[in-house]
Amino acid sequence: MPELPEVESARRRIAPAMARARFTAVDLRRPDLRAPFPKRFVERLVGHRVLALTRRGKYLLAPLSSGETLLMHLGMSGSLRVGSTARPMREEPHDHVRFSMSSGKRVVFNDPRRFGLMDLIPIGGVEHHTTLRRLGPEPLSDAFDATSLARACRGKKTSLKAALLDQRVVAGLGNIYAAEALHVARLSPSRQASTIATSSGAPRESAVRLAAAIKHVLERAIARQSREADRDQRFFVYEREGEPCLTRNCSGTIRRRAQSGRSTFFCPVCQN
DSSP states (O other): OOOHHHHHHHHHHHHHHHTTOBEEEEEESSSBSSSBOOTTHHHHHBTOBBOOOEEETTEEEEEBTTSOEEEEEOTTTOEEEEEETTSOOOOOTTEEEEEEETTSEEEEEEOTTOOOEEEEEOTTOGGGOTTTTTOOOOTTSTTOSHHHHHHHHTTOOSBHHHHHHOTTTSTTOOHHHHHHHHHHTTOOTTSBGGGGBOTTSOBOHHHHHHHHHHHHHHHHHHHHHHSGGGTTOOOSSTTOTTSBOOSTTOOOBOEEEEETTEEEEEOTTTOO
Protein backbone atom coordinates (compact mmCIF):
# COMPACT_ATOMS: atom_id res chain seq x y z
CA MET A 1 0.00 0.00 0.00
CA PRO A 2 1.39 3.46 -0.85
CA GLU A 3 2.50 5.26 2.29
CA LEU A 4 3.52 8.86 2.86
CA PRO A 5 6.82 8.71 0.89
CA GLU A 6 5.14 7.11 -2.13
CA VAL A 7 2.27 9.61 -2.03
CA GLU A 8 4.68 12.53 -1.66
CA SER A 9 6.70 11.17 -4.58
CA ALA A 10 3.53 10.96 -6.67
CA ARG A 11 2.66 14.54 -5.72
CA ARG A 12 6.03 15.82 -6.84
CA ARG A 13 5.83 13.84 -10.07
CA ILE A 14 2.39 15.06 -11.16
CA ALA A 15 2.52 18.60 -9.73
CA PRO A 16 4.26 20.07 -12.83
CA ALA A 17 1.46 18.64 -14.99
CA MET A 18 -1.47 19.71 -12.80
CA ALA A 19 -0.56 22.73 -10.69
CA ARG A 20 -1.75 26.02 -12.26
CA ALA A 21 -3.25 24.11 -15.21
CA ARG A 22 -6.91 23.77 -16.19
CA PHE A 23 -8.79 20.52 -16.71
CA THR A 24 -9.56 20.42 -20.44
CA ALA A 25 -11.15 16.96 -20.31
CA VAL A 26 -11.87 14.26 -17.73
CA ASP A 27 -12.49 10.69 -18.84
CA LEU A 28 -14.12 8.38 -16.29
CA ARG A 29 -13.89 4.70 -17.19
CA ARG A 30 -16.20 3.48 -14.40
CA PRO A 31 -18.79 4.99 -12.01
CA ASP A 32 -16.90 4.29 -8.80
CA LEU A 33 -13.74 3.26 -7.00
CA ARG A 34 -14.25 2.22 -3.37
CA ALA A 35 -17.05 4.78 -3.38
CA PRO A 36 -18.99 6.38 -6.23
CA PHE A 37 -17.50 9.45 -7.86
CA PRO A 38 -19.20 12.68 -6.75
CA LYS A 39 -22.25 13.80 -8.69
CA ARG A 40 -21.37 15.85 -11.77
CA PHE A 41 -17.69 15.03 -11.18
CA VAL A 42 -16.57 15.74 -14.74
CA GLU A 43 -18.64 18.92 -15.06
CA ARG A 44 -17.29 20.28 -11.75
CA LEU A 45 -13.69 19.82 -12.92
CA VAL A 46 -13.55 20.73 -16.61
CA GLY A 47 -12.58 24.35 -17.19
CA HIS A 48 -11.36 24.92 -13.67
CA ARG A 49 -7.75 25.51 -12.69
CA VAL A 50 -5.71 23.57 -10.13
CA LEU A 51 -4.32 26.25 -7.81
CA ALA A 52 -1.80 23.93 -6.13
CA LEU A 53 -1.19 20.27 -5.37
CA THR A 54 -0.61 19.46 -1.72
CA ARG A 55 -0.60 16.41 0.52
CA ARG A 56 -2.25 15.65 3.86
CA GLY A 57 -1.15 12.31 5.29
CA LYS A 58 -1.72 9.83 2.46
CA TYR A 59 -4.18 12.10 0.64
CA LEU A 60 -3.50 14.41 -2.30
CA LEU A 61 -5.39 17.70 -2.30
CA ALA A 62 -5.90 19.99 -5.29
CA PRO A 63 -7.69 23.25 -4.46
CA LEU A 64 -9.54 24.47 -7.55
CA SER A 65 -10.43 27.87 -8.99
CA SER A 66 -14.08 26.93 -8.39
CA GLY A 67 -13.44 26.97 -4.64
CA GLU A 68 -13.86 23.21 -4.34
CA THR A 69 -10.96 20.85 -3.56
CA LEU A 70 -10.23 17.62 -5.40
CA LEU A 71 -9.21 14.88 -2.94
CA MET A 72 -7.38 11.79 -4.22
CA HIS A 73 -6.35 8.69 -2.28
CA LEU A 74 -4.34 5.90 -3.89
CA GLY A 75 -5.78 3.15 -1.71
CA MET A 76 -3.94 -0.17 -1.65
CA SER A 77 -2.88 -0.43 -5.29
CA GLY A 78 -3.43 2.97 -6.90
CA SER A 79 -0.84 4.86 -8.93
CA LEU A 80 -0.61 7.98 -11.09
CA ARG A 81 1.36 8.35 -14.28
CA VAL A 82 1.93 11.31 -16.58
CA GLY A 83 1.99 11.48 -20.36
CA SER A 84 1.41 13.98 -23.14
CA THR A 85 -1.95 14.94 -24.63
CA ALA A 86 -0.16 15.41 -27.97
CA ARG A 87 0.29 11.69 -28.49
CA PRO A 88 -1.71 8.64 -27.40
CA MET A 89 -0.78 7.07 -24.08
CA ARG A 90 -0.65 3.32 -23.85
CA GLU A 91 -3.82 2.14 -22.16
CA GLU A 92 -3.24 -0.14 -19.19
CA PRO A 93 -5.73 -2.46 -17.53
CA HIS A 94 -7.42 -0.72 -14.60
CA ASP A 95 -6.94 2.83 -15.95
CA HIS A 96 -10.03 4.33 -14.32
CA VAL A 97 -9.58 8.11 -14.63
CA ARG A 98 -7.79 10.28 -17.19
CA PHE A 99 -7.24 13.97 -16.57
CA SER A 100 -6.26 16.06 -19.63
CA MET A 101 -4.65 19.33 -18.58
CA SER A 102 -4.03 22.66 -20.30
CA SER A 103 -0.33 22.11 -19.56
CA GLY A 104 -0.36 19.60 -22.42
CA LYS A 105 -0.08 16.72 -19.99
CA ARG A 106 -2.40 13.85 -19.20
CA VAL A 107 -2.54 12.33 -15.70
CA VAL A 108 -3.91 8.79 -15.46
CA PHE A 109 -5.12 7.07 -12.29
CA ASN A 110 -4.70 3.29 -12.31
CA ASP A 111 -6.07 1.12 -9.51
CA PRO A 112 -6.32 -2.67 -9.93
CA ARG A 113 -8.04 -3.31 -6.59
CA ARG A 114 -10.21 -0.17 -6.69
CA PHE A 115 -9.64 0.81 -3.06
CA GLY A 116 -8.69 4.32 -4.14
CA LEU A 117 -10.91 7.34 -3.65
CA MET A 118 -11.71 10.61 -5.38
CA ASP A 119 -13.96 13.26 -3.92
CA LEU A 120 -14.80 16.91 -4.39
CA ILE A 121 -14.85 18.85 -1.13
CA PRO A 122 -17.14 21.92 -1.02
CA ILE A 123 -15.82 25.39 -0.31
CA GLY A 124 -14.57 25.64 3.28
CA GLY A 125 -15.01 21.95 3.94
CA VAL A 126 -11.45 20.61 3.89
CA GLU A 127 -10.84 20.76 7.64
CA HIS A 128 -14.20 19.14 8.33
CA HIS A 129 -14.02 16.41 5.69
CA THR A 130 -14.64 12.98 7.20
CA THR A 131 -11.31 11.55 5.97
CA LEU A 132 -9.17 14.52 7.04
CA ARG A 133 -10.58 15.96 10.24
CA ARG A 134 -9.18 13.24 12.52
CA LEU A 135 -5.66 13.18 11.12
CA GLY A 136 -2.82 13.89 13.50
CA PRO A 137 0.16 16.15 12.75
CA GLU A 138 2.23 15.81 9.61
CA PRO A 139 5.38 13.91 10.63
CA LEU A 140 7.70 16.14 8.59
CA SER A 141 6.21 19.38 9.92
CA ASP A 142 7.26 21.45 12.92
CA ALA A 143 3.97 20.43 14.56
CA PHE A 144 5.28 16.91 15.02
CA ASP A 145 8.01 16.34 17.60
CA ALA A 146 8.74 14.28 20.69
CA THR A 147 6.33 16.39 22.74
CA SER A 148 3.37 15.87 20.42
CA LEU A 149 4.18 12.17 20.05
CA ALA A 150 4.42 11.60 23.80
CA ARG A 151 1.22 13.52 24.42
CA ALA A 152 -0.62 11.36 21.87
CA CYS A 153 0.74 8.13 23.40
CA ARG A 154 0.15 9.07 27.02
CA GLY A 155 -1.89 6.37 28.76
CA LYS A 156 -2.16 4.17 25.65
CA LYS A 157 -2.08 0.49 26.54
CA THR A 158 -1.75 -0.59 22.93
CA SER A 159 1.58 -1.55 21.40
CA LEU A 160 3.90 1.16 20.13
CA LYS A 161 3.58 -0.22 16.60
CA ALA A 162 -0.23 -0.03 16.74
CA ALA A 163 -0.05 3.52 18.11
CA LEU A 164 2.10 4.65 15.19
CA LEU A 165 -0.43 3.24 12.73
CA ASP A 166 -3.19 5.29 14.35
CA GLN A 167 -3.58 8.23 11.98
CA ARG A 168 -4.71 10.40 14.88
CA VAL A 169 -1.26 10.03 16.44
CA VAL A 170 0.71 10.87 13.30
CA ALA A 171 -0.63 11.29 9.77
CA GLY A 172 0.60 9.19 6.87
CA LEU A 173 2.72 6.63 8.68
CA GLY A 174 2.00 3.06 7.58
CA ASN A 175 3.15 -0.47 8.28
CA ILE A 176 6.48 -0.28 6.44
CA TYR A 177 7.82 2.97 7.83
CA ALA A 178 6.48 2.38 11.34
CA ALA A 179 8.62 -0.77 11.46
CA GLU A 180 11.58 1.09 9.98
CA ALA A 181 11.31 3.98 12.46
CA LEU A 182 11.04 1.66 15.46
CA HIS A 183 14.21 -0.12 14.35
CA VAL A 184 16.14 3.14 13.91
CA ALA A 185 14.93 4.27 17.35
CA ARG A 186 15.86 0.84 18.81
CA LEU A 187 12.41 0.33 20.30
CA SER A 188 10.44 -2.89 20.32
CA PRO A 189 7.23 -2.80 18.27
CA SER A 190 5.52 -4.71 21.11
CA ARG A 191 6.47 -2.16 23.75
CA GLN A 192 3.49 -0.42 25.36
CA ALA A 193 2.94 2.96 23.75
CA SER A 194 2.54 4.80 27.05
CA THR A 195 6.14 3.99 28.05
CA ILE A 196 7.51 6.79 25.85
CA ALA A 197 5.69 9.40 27.98
CA THR A 198 5.71 10.33 31.63
CA SER A 199 2.48 10.24 33.62
CA SER A 200 2.00 13.93 32.81
CA GLY A 201 2.51 13.31 29.07
CA ALA A 202 6.02 14.73 28.83
CA PRO A 203 8.38 12.97 26.41
CA ARG A 204 10.88 10.46 27.66
CA GLU A 205 14.19 9.97 25.87
CA SER A 206 12.59 7.15 23.86
CA ALA A 207 10.03 9.60 22.46
CA VAL A 208 12.83 11.91 21.36
CA ARG A 209 14.55 9.03 19.56
CA LEU A 210 11.34 7.83 17.95
CA ALA A 211 10.20 11.23 16.67
CA ALA A 212 13.64 11.80 15.14
CA ALA A 213 13.62 8.29 13.63
CA ILE A 214 10.21 8.82 12.01
CA LYS A 215 11.45 11.98 10.31
CA HIS A 216 14.68 10.27 9.26
CA VAL A 217 13.12 7.20 7.63
CA LEU A 218 10.47 9.26 5.83
CA GLU A 219 12.98 11.79 4.49
CA ARG A 220 15.27 8.94 3.43
CA ALA A 221 12.42 7.16 1.64
CA ILE A 222 11.24 10.31 -0.14
CA ALA A 223 14.78 10.99 -1.34
CA ARG A 224 15.07 7.40 -2.54
CA GLN A 225 11.74 7.60 -4.37
CA SER A 226 12.95 10.68 -6.25
CA ARG A 227 15.98 8.79 -7.57
CA GLU A 228 14.79 6.11 -9.99
CA ALA A 229 17.90 3.97 -9.53
CA ASP A 230 17.49 3.89 -5.74
CA ARG A 231 13.86 2.79 -5.53
CA ASP A 232 14.76 -0.85 -4.99
CA GLN A 233 17.20 -0.10 -2.16
CA ARG A 234 16.59 -2.47 0.74
CA PHE A 235 14.97 -1.44 3.99
CA PHE A 236 16.54 -1.64 7.43
CA VAL A 237 14.16 -4.39 8.60
CA TYR A 238 11.06 -4.57 6.40
CA GLU A 239 10.86 -7.91 4.52
CA ARG A 240 14.34 -8.86 5.79
CA GLU A 241 13.28 -11.79 7.98
CA GLY A 242 16.21 -14.11 8.68
CA GLU A 243 18.83 -11.59 7.57
CA PRO A 244 21.47 -9.98 9.82
CA CYS A 245 20.56 -6.75 11.62
CA LEU A 246 22.20 -3.73 9.98
CA THR A 247 22.75 -1.88 13.26
CA ARG A 248 26.46 -1.46 13.94
CA ASN A 249 27.85 -4.00 16.42
CA CYS A 250 24.52 -5.83 16.65
CA SER A 251 24.56 -9.63 16.34
CA GLY A 252 20.80 -9.96 15.92
CA THR A 253 18.79 -11.55 13.12
CA ILE A 254 15.65 -9.87 11.81
CA ARG A 255 12.42 -11.58 12.84
CA ARG A 256 8.84 -11.24 11.68
CA ARG A 257 5.84 -11.12 14.00
CA ALA A 258 2.14 -10.65 13.29
CA GLN A 259 0.58 -7.63 15.00
CA SER A 260 -3.07 -6.81 14.42
CA GLY A 261 -3.02 -8.88 11.26
CA ARG A 262 0.03 -7.10 9.85
CA SER A 263 3.62 -8.29 9.53
CA THR A 264 6.09 -6.52 11.80
CA PHE A 265 9.82 -6.88 11.20
CA PHE A 266 12.26 -6.17 14.02
CA CYS A 267 15.57 -7.09 15.64
CA PRO A 268 15.08 -8.87 18.99
CA VAL A 269 18.58 -7.87 20.11
CA CYS A 270 18.82 -4.10 19.64
CA GLN A 271 15.12 -3.20 19.81
CA ASN A 272 13.81 -3.22 23.36
